[in-house]
Amino acid sequence: MVDLIQYLPILIFLVIALALSAAFVFLxxxxxxxxxxxxPNAEKNSEYECGFPAFEDPRSQFDVRFYLVAILFIIFDLEAAFLFPWAVSLKDTGWAGWLTMMLFLFELVVGFVYAWKKGALDWE
Structure with a gap:
């Protein structure tokens, strides 16, 4: 049977982490x-992230371009997440890894050009 005193450092760590996080929030x-x-005033409390009031009818329709911008952001964020490990391991992967990444980047460029031609990046 495991002695519970072995878990004391973990408990101390969790208590310190909770105290520090509470201090960073509430202090x-x-x-x-x-x-x-x-x-606070009306200007400070206004919406600034999504572009529409957050406390309205949840079934209200809003522009689909919000979704398109979010999807494009995720695509290019994933591209950056794949490029860093690829660049580090390029010596090990050789030409096959280079060719695979160029194919991946080509697909992203084709998607970007398609979104650009469809007007997904135009904001009115």
Whole structure:
């Protein structure tokens, strides 16, 4: 049977992590209230990320271009995630790895050109 005292360092680590994360969240909020920099107004509380009010009818329709931009972001984010390990291991993979990555990049460029021609990147 495992002695529970062996898990004491993990418990201490979790308590310290919880205390630090709570301090990093609540300490700036408390300091801003004490120093007087907490001054909310309508402009500060307005929507700035998605472009439409967040607390409306959830069934309301909005432009599909939000989805297209999100999909393009994910595609190019994945491209960057694949390029770093590929660049590090290029010596080991040789020409086969290089050719495979060029095919992958070609497919991404074709998708990007298609999205560009369809007007997915135009914003009105």
């Amino acid at each position: 700036p909020m408390g300091v801003s209230r004490l120093t007087g920099t907490h001054n």
